[in-house]
Amino acid sequence: MTLYKEDLVRKIENIKIKGTMEYIINRKKISPSYNGDYFSLDAKGTVFCMDNYCFGVGFGLNGEVISSDIESVENFIRKKENYSTIHFEVTPYADQSFLKILKAKGYTLDHFLAVWILKLEDWNPSQGKWENEDVSIVKVSAEESSEWARTVALGFSNDQKTTEDSIESVRGFFNLSNSAAFLVKEKEESVAGGFIAISDQLGEMFLTSTIQTHRGRGYQNLLIEERINYAKSKGCTYLTVTTKPNNTSARNMERSGFKLAYNKVIMKCPQIE
Incomplete structure (x- = not known):
C-alpha cells in the first residue's frame, strides 16, 4: 500500500x-x-x-x-x-x-x-473498443433519472425487487453539483448504472450496480472506464472509489489500474x- x-x-x-x-x-x-x-x-x-x-x-x-x-x-x-x-x-x-x-x-x-485511488495521468485505456453492438452506455439526462435510479436500486437488491423508497434514495444523488450518472443498456433495456461526483480536481465513483440477471458481462468495467474518461475530461487529477476489501468491486478497481490508498x-x- x-x-x-x-x-x-x-x-x-x-x-x-x-x-x-x-x-x-x-x-x-x-x-x-x-x-x-x-x-x-x-x-x-x-x-x-x-x-x-x-x-x-x-x-x-x-x-x-x-x-x-x-x-x-x-x-x-x-x-x-x-x-x-x-x-x-x-x-x-x-x-x-x-x-x-x-x-x-x-x-x-x-x-x-x-479506499482506492487512480492518478489519471498514469491511466492507460483498455485495448480495443467494446464490440457488442447491442450494448451502449449513455450519460443520463434528467428525463432518464428515474430509470437510472430504478436500475441502480434493482442492481443492489438481493431479491430482484425494489421499492419506491429505495429508488428515491438513489435518485436523490442525481442533482448533486458537478456530478454525472451513466446507464448501460442492452438494446433498449437498462441493465447497469453508475455515478461520479467531482470536487477540487478529485472525482469519486459510487452507486455502481448491475441487475443480477445481467452480471458477469463486463458492464462494471465498462462503467469504470466511462467515468475515468469523464473525470479526465473535467480536469480531474485523481479518481477515488470505496469498496469492501477483496470483493468483486475491489478486484475490478485493481484491474482498472487503481491502487489501494488505505x-x-x-x-x-x-x-x-
Whole structure:
C-alpha cells in the first residue's frame, strides 16, 4: 500500500462529506418528511444520519479529537428517532488518540472499507473498443433519472425487487453539483448504472450496480472506464472509489489500474440510550 499525502486523504474524505451533506439538504427540500440529518463538529468531522444508519467521517484528520467531542456526537444521535448507534470511519491518517478514545468508550471493530485511488495521468485505456453492438452506455439526462435510479436500486437488491423508497434514495444523488450518472443498456433495456461526483480536481465513483440477471458481462468495467474518461475530461487529477476489501468491486478497481490508498476501520459504539 502506497502512503499518500495527508492533503489528498483529506480531499478524499471531504468529497464524501460534501456530497452526503448536499444530498441530505436536497432531499429535505424535495421531501420535508425525509428524516436524514447531519452534524458538523467544529471542523473536526461530520456525522450523518440517513436510512437508519449513522456514521462519522473525517474525524481525527484536522487535529485532536477529545472525549467530549464524542459525547457531543452521541448527544446529537440521542435526539434522533430510529437511531441508537454510530459507526465512525477511521483512516490510518487520523490522530492516534482518536482511536484510543473510541476503544476506551467501548467502541468495537465492525468492519473495514478499502479506499482506492487512480492518478489519471498514469491511466492507460483498455485495448480495443467494446464490440457488442447491442450494448451502449449513455450519460443520463434528467428525463432518464428515474430509470437510472430504478436500475441502480434493482442492481443492489438481493431479491430482484425494489421499492419506491429505495429508488428515491438513489435518485436523490442525481442533482448533486458537478456530478454525472451513466446507464448501460442492452438494446433498449437498462441493465447497469453508475455515478461520479467531482470536487477540487478529485472525482469519486459510487452507486455502481448491475441487475443480477445481467452480471458477469463486463458492464462494471465498462462503467469504470466511462467515468475515468469523464473525470479526465473535467480536469480531474485523481479518481477515488470505496469498496469492501477483496470483493468483486475491489478486484475490478485493481484491474482498472487503481491502487489501494488505505483501509478504513469502522468502529461501532455500544447502543446509545
